[in-house]
Amino acid sequence: MKHGRFMVGLVGVAAVITYLVWTGVSTTMVYYLTPSELMERVEADPAFRDMGVKVSGKVVPDSYERVEGGDLLHRFVVHDLEDPTVTFPVEWRDALPDTFSDEVEVVVEGRLNTDGVFEATTLLTKCGSRYEAAPEDMAR
Amino acid sequence: MTVLGEFALWISLPVALWGMFLGFAGGRTQRGDLVLSAERSVYAVFLLHLVASIGVIAAFVGDRFEYWYVASYSNREMEIFYKITGLWAGQRGSLLFWALLLGLFSSVAVFQNRNKNREFMPYVAAVLQTVLAFFVVVLLFAQVNPFERLDFIPANGQGLNPQLQNYWMTIHPPTLYLGFTAFTVPFAFAVAALLNGRLDARWIVLTRKWILTSWLFLSIGIVFGMRWAYEELGWGGYWFWDPVENASLLPWLTATAFLHSIQIQEKRGMLKVWNMSLVLATFLLTIFATFLTRAGLIESVHTFAQNLTIAYIFLGFMGTMLALCTVLILYRLPQLQSENKIESFVSRESAFLFNNLMLVGAAFAVMWGTLFPLITEGVTGQQISVGPPFFNRVNIPIGLVLLALVGIGPVIAWRRATKKNLQRNFSTPFIVGLGTAVVLWFSGARHGLALTTWSISAFVLTIIAIEFWKGTRARARIEGEGLLKAFFHLVTRNRRRWGGYIVHVGIVIMFMGFAGAAYNVDTKHHVMPGDVVEVESPMGHTYELTYEGLSVSIGRGQRNLMWQMIASVSVQVDGRPTGILTPEKRSYVTAQQPMTEVGIRSTPIEDLYLILAAVDDTNAALSADASAQGIDLQVLVKPLVSFIWLGCLMLTLGTVIALWPSADRRRLESEAVDAAPATAGA
Numbered sequence: 001m002k003h004g005r006f007m008v009g010l011v012g013v014a015a016v017i018t019y020l021v022w023t024g025v026s027t028t029m030v031y032y033l034t035p036s037e038l039m040e041r042v043e044a045d046p047a048f049r050d051m052g053v054k055v056s057g058k059v060v061p062d063s064y065e066r067v068e069g070g071d072l073l074h075r076f077v078v079h080d081l082e083d084p085t086v087t088f089p090v091e092w093r094d095a096l097p098d099t100f101s102d103e104v105e106v107v108v109e110g111r112l113n114t115d116g117v118f119e120a121t122t123l124l125t126k127c128g129s130r131y132e133a134a135p136e137d138m139a140r
Numbered sequence: 141m142t143v144l145g146e147f148a149l150w151i152s153l154p155v156a157l158w159g160m161f162l163g164f165a166g167g168r169t170q171r172g173d174l175v176l177s178a179e180r181s182v183y184a185v186f187l188l189h190l191v192a193s194i195g196v197i198a199a200f201v202g203d204r205f206e207y208w209y210v211a212s213y214s215n216r217e218m219e220i221f222y223k224i225t226g227l228w229a230g231q232r233g234s235l236l237f238w239a240l241l242l243g244l245f246s247s248v249a250v251f252q253n254r255n256k257n258r259e260f261m262p263y264v265a266a267v268l269q270t271v272l273a274f275f276v277v278v279l280l281f282a283q284v285n286p287f288e289r290l291d292f293i294p295a296n297g298q299g300l301n302p303q304l305q306n307y308w309m310t311i312h313p314p315t316l317y318l319g320f321t322a323f324t325v326p327f328a329f330a331v332a333a334l335l336n337g338r339l340d341a342r343w344i345v346l347t348r349k350w351i352l353t354s355w356l357f358l359s360i361g362i363v364f365g366m367r368w369a370y371e372e373l374g375w376g377g378y379w380f381w382d383p384v385e386n387a388s389l390l391p392w393l394t395a396t397a398f399l400h401s402i403q404i405q406e407k408r409g410m411l412k413v414w415n416m417s418l419v420l421a422t423f424l425l426t427i428f429a430t431f432l433t434r435a436g437l438i439e440s441v442h443t444f445a446q447n448l449t450i451a452y453i454f455l456g457f458m459g460t461m462l463a464l465c466t467v468l469i470l471y472r473l474p475q476l477q478s479e480n481k482i483e484s485f486v487s488r489e490s491a492f493l494f495n496n497l498m499l500v501g502a503a504f505a506v507m508w509g510t511l512f513p514l515i516t517e518g519v520t521g522q523q524i525s526v527g528p529p530f531f532n533r534v535n536i537p538i539g540l541v542l543l544a545l546v547g548i549g550p551v552i553a554w555r556r557a558t559k560k561n562l563q564r565n566f567s568t569p570f571i572v573g574l575g576t577a578v579v580l581w582f583s584g585a586r587h588g589l590a591l592t593t594w595s596i597s598a599f600v601l602t603i604i605a606i607e608f609w610k611g612t613r614a615r616a617r618i619e620g621e622g623l624l625k626a627f628f629h630l631v632t633r634n635r636r637r638w639g640g641y642i643v644h645v646g647i648v649i650m651f652m653g654f655a656g657a658a659y660n661v662d663t664k665h666h667v668m669p670g671d672v673v674e675v676e677s678p679m680g681h682t683y684e685l686t687y688e689g690l691s692v693s694i695g696r697g698q699r700n701l702m703w704q705m706i707a708s709v710s711v712q713v714d715g716r717p718t719g720i721l722t723p724e725k726r727s728y729v730t731a732q733q734p735m736t737e738v739g740i741r742s743t744p745i746e747d748l749y750l751i752l753a754a755v756d757d758t759n760a761a762l763s764a765d766a767s768a769q770g771i772d773l774q775v776l777v778k779p780l781v782s783f784i785w786l787g788c789l790m791l792t793l794g795t796v797i798a799l800w801p802s803a804d805r806r807r808l809e810s811e812a813v814d815a816a817p818a819t820a821g822a
Binding site: 013021023025031094 | 482
């Protein structure tokens with residue numbers, strides 16, 4: 001007899017976990033886009049601004065400025081990896097990673113606000129040789 | 141030496157394959173000579189890999205930069221310690237190191253059973269050699285041979301990434317590998333049981349210690365990784381749901397489930413198929429963890445260069461193992477029927493089952509989240525990823541239920557708990573838990589999840605404390621011993637049970653530490669020398685931080701260091717001076733970018749964590765007047781972080797107690813051996 005009730009319990013737990021995963025994915029997922037793709041999406045559907053997105057691009061040389069004032073605020077411009085004419089400004093309110101510099105590849109996560117400024121909540125710099133470098137480069 | 145090592149690595153492949161075929165053949169034909177040869181091949185492979193590993197180390201110590209691996213991970217200036225640990229610093233060496241550890245454990249397992257459990261050993265040796273052969277194939281044919289030479293000899297190597305030059309980082313990977321590889325032994329015994337048809341709990345009894353050992357190393361390895369991230373990555377966290385962290389967590393989750401569910405099989409003869417599936421899943425997940433780290437399919441801070449050959453070989457191996465084992469389990473399905481049924485919803489069996497379901501559910505969720513970018517890219521062509529919010533959202537509720545089960549599981553009655561049993565065991569702890577919640581609420585700790593965690597923790601700790609008290613008192617009364625002596629005897633007479641309780645205490649303490657993160661303080665300040673920053677901690681302390689100035693030391697390449705910029709910050713807690721913290725920026729010859737070294741002042745209840753985020757003008761600081769430089773100082777207060785390390789210590793202590801061989805255990809085991817054939821024949 002108890003077997004039936006037991007199965008109900010098990011199925012219930014499985015259902016709850018599935019529900020958690022499902023809603024977790026749908027509320028926290030972020031699109032991984034290139035700057036060009038982001039611009040296209042936002043143009044086609046302005047509501048897309050509210051989606052969380054992760055965008056990778058390169059920091060435009062000399063675009064970085066530190067905004068003076070009490071809190072940390074950094075501004076810089078990011079351009080598309082393939083099409084350098086597609087750019088957007090980024091605002092970042094935290095310490096910059098050690099590896100941040102001009103032309104470094106960055107991944108910013110956040111939202112594009114209505115002024116066209118990307119408000120980043122996370123900022124990662126990608127460094128190709130982080131854990132493995134090719135000694136072939138040493139040959140001359 | 142190095143050439144010999146390379147030679148040894150090549151020889152190990154035919155030897156491993158030889159052992160594999162002889163093991164399977166010997167098992168089928170029951171020919172002792174074949175089996176003996178298979179077993180000896182296990183020792184041989186281990187010795188060959190030992191020679192190969194020494195060869196790699198010799199190349200590192202001798203600065204043999206004509207080897208690609210050495211040139212990539214070492215240079216002349218590196219300390220000898222990091223040259224030796226270079227064996228597992230990079231992808232190529234760590235695959236060999238993995239094979240070495242697996243060979244070591246395989247040899248120990250074969251040696252332990254040289255005169256007993258002979259019905260298992262042919263297949264055990266065969267399975268172990270299969271896995272070993274797989275790793276050698278990867279090493280030799282997936283462009284990851286550590287002995288590969290460059291076509292020129294560089295004057296110097298590139299040196300090790302400075303972030304890896306950290307004490308925790310040198311012991312974190314080997315510890316995890318010990319955990320991963322040790323689990324291959326229970327897996328081999330499980331497959332042997334499926335092959336020889338000895339499907340009672342015998343294979344579990346034989347490998348219980350292996351399972352616990354593996355679990356212990358996995359646990360410690362994961363925590364070492366957390367410690368490294370906390371000290372070295374310089375952002376104040378210890379876990380960020382990175383794919384490779386997740387990959388190490390996955391086998392831990394299933395191994396933990398397995399550790400619990402085997403008790404049901406031992407005591408009640410149930411869950412046989414489930415246990416077989418869990419041991420298979422855990423083994424595959426240990427391989428998967430290596431795969432994820434080594435193949436670079438998912439973006440992560442840990443991943444080595446992307447390598448598709450490795451990806452295909454690993455996927456092929458995992459797929460084949462999964463298919464073969466599934467067929468075996470299906471073939472043996474009639475013999476894997478439960479001997480009993482679950483009688484009640486409210487029983488220990490049921491609590492353990494829910495524990496299993498939660499752990500496997502968590503593993504499923506973590507895996508899904510980790511692979512999500514790959515899945516979405518495959519299906520829609522669009523990469524969509526989920527980050528820490530997803531993992532926290534799913535795993536915190538599951539974690540809290542598990543935490544409660546840590547208390548409930550071990551004391552609820554087997555088969556069917558009566559109302560009286562429930563009242564007797566749970567009313568006091570329940571009141572304590574509720575009381576804790578009320579007290580915390582009124583003292584201002586009103587973060588919902590943290591409050592819940594601490595309240596459940598109090599509930600569980602009370603249950604365990606009562607168990608210890610009841611046991612000690614009963615023993616003191618019956619044996620007429622003093623309380624302290626009775627307590628000691630209580631633990632030593634049933635190490636598995638009481639060791640398990642101590643592990644549980646460790647887990648609870650760790651959870652309390654995790655919940656502390658709800659009260660993290662994170663502030664950023666721009667300060668000039670002499671400026672004072674005041675930070676209030678959630679525990680009611682006031683930190684007064686005075687930035688004393690910056691000092692620069694130029695390293696000129698010694699130990700690969702170019703320069704260090706050290707900020708001196710004197711710390712006062714509640715008006716009392718407690719010393720100076722020195723967060724730093726360092727630049728290494730071997731890395732293009734500066735590294736952050738944090739300053740930590742750790743106390744049992746909270747850590748003060750200082751990050752030198754930026755220096756106003758780096759060039760000026762290096763060339764002229766450093767002391768006048770302003771800096772960006774990030775001040776973090778992290779409550780209860782020490783609890784995590786303390787909990788891990790308790791967990792280790794408890795597991796070691798459970799593992800410790802005792803006179804009673806030896807007697808029990810010999811009894812089990814005597815009794816076993818009778819049950820098998822029945």
